[in-house]
Amino acid sequence: MLQHWWQVIIVSCLAVLAVAVVILARTTALPRTLSYSLVRQIVAAHTAWQTRNWQEIDSSHFRLRYRQEDAAIAPLVLATAEEAYGPVGAMLQHAPHGKTLIILYPDRESLARQFGWAASESAMGVYWGGVIRVLSPFDWVAGRDLKEIAHIFAVSGPVAHELTHLMVDEKARGNYPRWLTEGIAQYIEKELTGFTMPGSPDATGWYPLKAMDYGFDSLPDQALAYRQSFLMVAYLVEKWGLPALRQVLERLGRGAPLERAFQEVLGVSTVTFEEAFSREFPVSRFSQSL
Known part of the structure; x- marks a missing residue:
């Protein structure tokens, strides 16, 4: 019992430290790559401790933890992750360090609870702090035929998307705007599975880049x-190539701000990039998925 309470105290201290590091990084000159590396390790350790009593299976690159009710589907989720690992890694030229922890949540309520969301939140997967969190396909795929579920989960599930977030996070060491990682995740997901998210048919203008980092979710x-x-990343790759995108991430990983990374790799400022994108992709034609 005493050991248990010491573990609770240690984990609580780690959580407080993580919040403190984030605040410090935003209010001082502490490098974003350094501060996020610390937060990432703390969050991963905290999540691993929280799920230490869950059932577990391993593969070459992943450790999957799940509840008993998902015992039948857990191997399928793990296999899907392994299938995505090679192609995603090849596109980004990156291999994650060690085995990545995947947490399989049995329902939306348990997944949402981890982030203080409403139970109605529709997310099927979340990447945060070195850990991939996935909603069990039993919760959102109709039927129980495992072959059918495997196909639907591979094409429409969140694994490739969230795995891309993890690799971008590691390659850029946490130093990237939100729009960039979301765009890369969708771009690679489409390349691998053909899946695209629905667009916005009533849009009248694109958002400014500055609004699409910390304020993305609002x-x-x-x-x-x-x-x-998605379209901005697709435009970047179409005009400058996938190697250029990787070079941008590498420079971000060395601590360069996005503006300098764009200037050094693409030869344009973020303002010029934004203006060119708006000309090439008018919102009236491209705001909804084709």
């Missing part, structure tokens, strides 16, 4: 924000 038209993120 933008009133989320469908438009995600669509714009």
